[in-house]
Amino acid sequence: MELFSRSWAALRKAVAELPDEDFARPSGCTGWLVRDVVCHLIIDAQDVLITLVTPAETEPTRDTVTYWDIVEAPTGDDPLDALTVRLAAAYQEPGLLRFHLDDVGSAAGRAAELADPALRVSTRGEVLTAGDYLSAYVLEWTLHHLDLIACLPEAADPPAEGLARSRELLEKIAGASFPASLSDRDALLLGTGRRRPTEAEEAELGDLAAKLPFVLG
Template identity: 75%
Template sequence: MDLFSRAWTALLSAVADLKDEDFARHSGCAGWLVRDLVCHLVIDAQDVLITLVTPAETEPTRDSVTYWQVSDKPPTGDDPLDALIVRLAAAYEDPALLKFHLDDVGSAAGRAAELADPGIRVATQDFVLTAGDYLSAYVLEWTLHHLDLIADLPGAARPPAECVAKVRGMLEKIAGSPFPASFSDTDVLLVATGRRAPTEAERAGLGELAAKLPLVLG
């Protein structure tokens, strides 16, 4: 729960620090500009709010790791939902409006997370999780998208180190294998999810694990 708040607060702060011209930069998400990614974060924040007030009576069917479904098809930005996000983001026109909407909905999502009982069961996408596991899953979402946000902004504030380390551990569980100790936590996140290709030396160090990459999470 604490890492959720740290990851989300850091991401919201990074968006608040963006200059208007930064919204037209490329993000780390295929086919999306920074403005498109920020619009996606608005939708994500809405999902958090909806899920935390959608109680479930049955036993959990997923946890913070198994919540993520792995595909072998990297996103291209052409998916209908992705295309919708692009159109929604363009409709804002003024980046200040998009910032305001994210701050408004995002702050509410943050407060809802702080107030949530981690043991209650919630439903989303036909899954049942405890609220604690659901919010832990979103540490991965926020941390990866923080890296996406600053992909073309090398001087921007980075996600909290403890969140990056947590996500490394989650990705290792998803992959079913630890990543080499020579990889920094950030490099694991970028290489494991296909946000950058491994170098020849990194690929050699990955060994058989390289065949499992990238982990396309959805």
């Protein structure tokens, strides 16, 4: 849960430090600009708040790893994805996006710090402990941090411990290990299809290359 807080704080700080012109740059999420990623983060923060105040009485059905499913690659037809792009454009001024993320994001961060890790919560029709739910979100924050800075070489990277934990989670979710020669960042980018492997990387990946990408949902 501490790693959730560190990863989320680093991501929000990265957004807060972006110049206005960077919001119109491409992100690492196919088809989305940086502003679209930031808008998605606002929706994510709302989901965190909603989940942490939605207690469940039944036994957990998912944990940190099984929270995630491997799904088909998006086609661009998802109504929520289209809504995110339209909503991001409606903000018009980057400062409004920054303000909304800071407002809702800070509340989500405080709620996470106050949550009992053993509390059972309900989300997406499943039940998890709050601790497992927040731990699963380390992967979400880390991947979207990489999306945010994909075309912004001066921006700060996600925390190293978040990258390492996210790689570990992705390997468990996929049931596969990436070569030790790959950095945590590269393993996440290649593993989730955020960039294609070079010839050398493809050789290192071996049979695993044919299974990529692992799209999470």
